[in-house]
Amino acid sequence: MSKNEHNDLVLESMHELRYFNQQLKNFSEQLCIDLNADKVDQNKVIDMKSHQADKLRNLAISIANLSQLFTTRIDFIDVELNPNVIEQLPIQKVNVYGKFDKAKKMLHSLSRKKKVKVQIKSDVKDSRIIEAYSIIDILPYLLLDNAVKYSPERNQVDIEFVYYDDCVQIEICSEGPFVGADEIKKLSDKHYRGRNALKIDGCVGRGLGLYFVEYIAELHDIDISYKSEKYQYEIDGVPYSNFAVSLRVPLQ
Known part of the structure; x- marks a missing residue:
């Protein structure tokens, strides 16, 4: 891979990872709002209805899934840099x-x-x-x-x-x-x-x-x-x- 190709790969990868990170940020901020994170250390019980609890569960799942996408995208970068790496990725x-x-x-x-x-x-x-x-x-x-x-x-x-x-x-x-x-x-x-x-x-x-x-x-x-x-x-x-x-x- 030439220097220009390497630089392009870095720029492309950063673009994709920034996109994922923005989504992760959005989910995390919403989770903090719904959990009243500003009330930490005030010994206040989280009280919510079932539909609110489901919303929090979905946010938590979305954050976990986005974390997996980060890992997948990084694996893809490894494969682009060295195609032989694919043989080492888990099946x-x-x-x-x-x-x-x-x-x-x-x-x-x-x-x-x-x-x-x-x-x-x-x-x-x-x-x-x-x-x-x-x-x-x-x-x-x-x-x-x-x-x-x-x-x-x-x-x-x-x-x-x-x-x-x-x-x-x-x-x-x-x-x-x-x-x-x-x-x-x-x-x-x-x-x-x-x-x-x-x-x-x-x-x-x-x-x-x-x-x-x-x-x-x-x-x-x-x-x-x-x-x-x-x-x-x-x-x-x-x-x-x-x-x-x-x-x-x-x-x-």
């Missing part, structure tokens, strides 16, 4: 549905802020287990984060699981900026962002999410494809259409 039993459900919960604050509903359709009784490297944790998160981030407000992201004997088929459908046929194959290129995505005010990115997704997918023999239907409407001059991500996860 774990992974519940495919569970990873997407966790990502959905981690993105709850973002989806609620944008008033975007994330819905998973699956026969959870038929959830499958695969063996995968630990960095697979970041794949569903990046895909759902992308879907929510680019979705117009008051819209919906649908994730559907279909189980076969040899694979799990997953389709993520959402509304997003129209992607031309000439751009589809470029979406997983490092630093590439669609021309219509660039037009959206306040929607920043470095074109790394789908690059990471493609890398992790190839590592696990997961087939992935993208499809953008003909655009249906415009918002602030940006054409939008239905965007679908299809994954075929092989079962051992």
Whole structure:
């Protein structure tokens, strides 16, 4: 890796880690507010209703999950610096549905802020287990984060699981900026962002999410494809259409 490539990796990694850290900060601050952390050392009992307690439990889970994402992202940096490191990463039993459900919960604050509903359709009784490297944790998160981030407000992201004997088929459908046929194959290129995505005010990115997704997918023999239907409407001059991500996860 050249010096310039090394510097780029540092900048890209810092961008991603800052993003995770901001979310962690938001969750932690909300937890402190809900727990009345300013009352420490005053010997006051925490008194709350059941729905408030559930909110705190969800915040605690989100903080723990984000901590795991930090670890996963750092593992990914190790792999980029030295591809041979992948052989040293732990292989774990992974519940495919569970990873997407966790990502959905981690993105709850973002989806609620944008008033975007994330819905998973699956026969959870038929959830499958695969063996995968630990960095697979970041794949569903990046895909759902992308879907929510680019979705117009008051819209919906649908994730559907279909189980076969040899694979799990997953389709993520959402509304997003129209992607031309000439751009589809470029979406997983490092630093590439669609021309219509660039037009959206306040929607920043470095074109790394789908690059990471493609890398992790190839590592696990997961087939992935993208499809953008003909655009249906415009918002602030940006054409939008239905965007679908299809994954075929092989079962051992």
